[in-house]
Amino acid sequence: MTTPQPLVRFYDLSGPKPWSPACWRIRYALNYKRIPYECVKLSYPAIKPTCHKLLSPTWPDDDCTVPIIEILQEPYVALNDSTPIAELLNERFTEKDGYPYLKLVEETSNHSKTNSRFAARAFFPWIVYDVWKNALDEHDGSKEFFQRTREAEMGPLSEYLVKKGGSEEKIWEDNKVAWLYLKERMAKEDGTGEPTYIDFVDASNFRWVEAANAEKGRKLLNLYGDDTFIKLMNKVKLYEGGDGGL
Numbered sequence: 401m402t403t404p405q406p407l408v409r410f411y412d413l414s415g416p417k418p419w420s421p422a423c424w425r426i427r428y429a430l431n432y433k434r435i436p437y438e439c440v441k442l443s444y445p446a447i448k449p450t451c452h453k454l455l456s457p458t459w460p461d462d463d464c465t466v467p468i469i470e471i472l473q474e475p476y477v478a479l480n481d482s483t484p485i486a487e488l489l490n491e492r493f494t495e496k497d498g499y500p501y502l503k504l505v506e507e508t509s510n511h512s513k514t515n516s517r518f519a520a521r522a523f524f525p526w527i528v529y530d531v532w533k534n535a536l537d538e539h540d541g542s543k544e545f546f547q548r549t550r551e552a553e554m555g556p557l558s559e560y561l562v563k564k565g566g567s568e569e570k571i572w573e574d575n576k577v578a579w580l581y582l583k584e585r586m587a588k589e590d591g592t593g594e595p596t597y598i599d600f601v602d603a604s605n606f607r608w609v610e611a612a613n614a615e616k617g618r619k620l621l622n623l624y625g626d627d628t629f630i631k632l633m634n635k636v637k638l639y640e641g642g643d644g645g646l
Contacts, residue, residue: 404436405436406436406437406438406472407435407436407437407471407472407473407493408430408435408436408437408438408469408470408471408472408489409437409438409439409440409469409470409472410426410427410430410437410438410439410440410467410468410469411439411440411441411442411450411466411467411468411469412427412439412440412441412442412466412467413441413442413443413444413466413542414441414442414443414536414537414540414542415441415535415536415537415542415611416534416535416537417611418607418611419531419535419607419608419611419612420466420467420608421520421601421604421605421607421608422465422466422467422481422482422604423466423467423482424600424603424604424607424608425467425482425483425486425597425600425601425604426467426469426482426485426486427640427641428595428600428603428604428636428639428640429485429486429489429502429597429600430489430641431638431639431640431641432500432502432595432600432639433489433490433493433499433500433502434498434499434500435489435493435499441537442466442468443537443540443541443542443545444536444541444542444545444546445540445541445542445545446540447464447465447466448461448464450468451463451464451465451468451480452464454468454470454478455468455478455479455480463480463481464480465480465481466480467480467481467482467485468480469485469488469489471488471492483505483508483509483512486502486505486508486597487505487506489502490502490505502596502597503594503596503597504596504597504598505597507598508597508598508601511598511601512601514581515581515582516598516601516602516605518578519575519578519579519581519582519602519605520605520608521578522571522574522575522577522578522579523571523574523575523578523609523620525560525561525563525564525566525571526561526566526568526571526575526609526616527608527609527612527613527616528550528554528557528560528561529557529558529560529561530612530613530616531546531608531611531612532546532547532550532557533612534611534612534613535611535612572619575620575623576623576624579623579624579628582602582628582629582632583624583626583628586627586628586629586631586632587628589631589635590631591627591630591631591632591634591635592634592635593635595635595636595639599632599635599636600636600639602632603632603633603635603636606620606621606629606632606633621633
């Protein structure tokens with residue numbers, strides 16, 4: 401069986417395994433829509449020059465982020481930022497042409513403002529040191545870049561949790577509040593339904609924690625002592641895929 405030619409080039413962050421929540425969203429989206437793609441891993445120092453090369457030489461530095469995709473068929477286009485990418489994938493790879501429609505992409509901005517962004521902020525101090533320690537590539541400059549740029553704003557990564565006035569116990573209680581919207585949603589489901597982009601957003605945040613610290617991932621899986629996260633991750637597991645599509 402021949403491998404289909406990639407229709408999309410997907411730029412993900414480097415690391416021992418996929419970890420970036422924004423990049424996970426597009427990995428899920430590409431796999432859900434069954435779009436053949438190839439994956440290119442970028443170091444942190446390579447993000448800005450890649451954006452300037454693919455998007456525009458004058459692309460604002462503050463907007464030089466991953467994920468980035470290139471659509472490799474006419475009309476060729478490159479784009480970054482996860483939700484605009486998901487919208488573009490729905491526009492270019494349609495149900496008429498045999499690609500499933502990814503639902504609720506248009507509702508993600510409101511979801512991020514009211515739900516998932518709050519959840520991510522709740523556990524960011526809990527995992528930022530673990531991201532630096534465990535999730536980044538040790539040989540391509542990413543660890544040095546991450547530490548230097550974050551510590552310029554936040555101080556030592558190892559002290560950030562305490563600096564934010566937190567502790568393991570406080571973060572745990574904050575997470576119970578921050579993820580209530582997911583608990584309420586999953587209470588109405590059995591974990592076998594068709595996932596939406598909002599499911600992928602929430603699952604991507606979980607994968608972020610898990611890649612940073614496996615033990616914290618296991619703990620988050622049992623945040624409420626029920627099957628909230630188990631049902632979520634069961635919904636999306638078919639679409640985790642690899643580095644080249646399904």
